Every structure is written in C-alpha cells, then in structure tokens.
Amino acid sequence: MSESSKEILLSNFAPSEHFKYDSFVGILHEQGIWDQDAFWSLDKALRDLCRRGKTAGGHPDLVWPVFRIYSYLNVLLRAHSNPNDGYKIRNMNAECFGGWCERTQLTFEGFMKGEMLGNEMFELGNPKI
Numbered sequence: 001m002s003e004s005s006k007e008i009l010l011s012n013f014a015p016s017e018h019f020k021y022d023s024f025v026g027i028l029h030e031q032g033i034w035d036q037d038a039f040w041s042l043d044k045a046l047r048d049l050c051r052r053g054k055t056a057g058g059h060p061d062l063v064w065p066v067f068r069i070y071s072y073l074n075v076l077l078r079a080h081s082n083p084n085d086g087y088k089i090r091n092m093n094a095e096c097f098g099g100w101c102e103r104t105q106l107t108f109e110g111f112m113k114g115e116m117l118g119n120e121m122f123e124l125g126n127p128k129i
Contacts, residue, residue, distance in 0.1 A: 005045035006062070012042055013065040014072070025069060028076060032090045034100065042069075043103070044128045046111045054114040063112075070108040077101055099124045 003011070010018040012025040020026055024038035046066070051058035056066070079087040081097065092100065103124050110116035119129045 005048040008041055008045035009065060012069050032088060034089050034092050040126045040128045043107050043126050046107055047116050050111050050114060050116050052114055057111045057114055066111055073104055
C-alpha cells in the first residue's frame with residue numbers, strides 16, 4: 001500500500017512521531033543529499049492535500065508541519081549557499097540551485113495560499129504529477 005499524502009508530509013516533519021530518516025528532509029539533514037525522488041513525493045503530497053482557494057490548503061492542522069518543513073528547508077538552503085557555513089548539499093551545484101529554491105518556495109506558498117501553480121509553469125517539472 002502506498003503512503004497517503006498526509007503520511008508523506010508528516011514523515012518529513014521532524015517533531016512528529018511519523019518522522020522518517022529516509023524522507024526528503026531526513027536524507028537532506030542526515031546525508032546532505034537533495035533526493036529528487038523524495039522531493040517530488042513531498043511536492044506531490046502538498047499538491048494532493050491542497051484545496052483550491054482554501055488557506056493552508058484547507059488543512060489547518062497541517063499549518064505547523066508545513067511551515068516547519070519549509071522553514072527548515074530554507075535554513076539548509078541558506079547554509080549551503082553560505083561559503084562560511086560548513087553545511088553543504090553534496091549533490092547540489094550552483095547551476096540547479098536557483099531552480100530548486102524557486103520550486104520549493106512556490107510549492108509551499110501555493111499550499112498555504114490554497115492555489116498551486118501548474119506543474120508546467122516550473123523549469124523543474126514534477127515527473128510524479
């Protein structure tokens with residue numbers, strides 16, 4: 001049985017009892033690897049949970065987990081781009097950095113707004129959609 005969108009989301013939320021070290025956030029934190037497949041699963045989960053026109057996708061219970069995941073991803077992306085910080089995303093180069101930052105920001109903003117941009121609007125399209 002495949003994981004539900006909510007399970008995928010909560011597997012990326014470290015304070016949750018459902019957190020998994022093999023989730024996108026877990027792999028990024030522990031191994032410094034941007035696992036594209038795991039990212040696309042998280043991206044798709046947010047899209048599947050989003051209800052058009054509903055703030056926080058119509059899921060007020062998910063505001064804190066979604067915000068915390070986004071906030072933590074921003075911390076790691078900033079650390080990676082800071083030459084004075086020891087944290088690096090091992091498989092992230094400058095060429096693709098901007099595209100991943102944009103995709104991350106707009107996906108999480110879309111969920112919070114209740115209005116996702118179409119997959120075709122992104123330079124980096126989600127192959128799971």
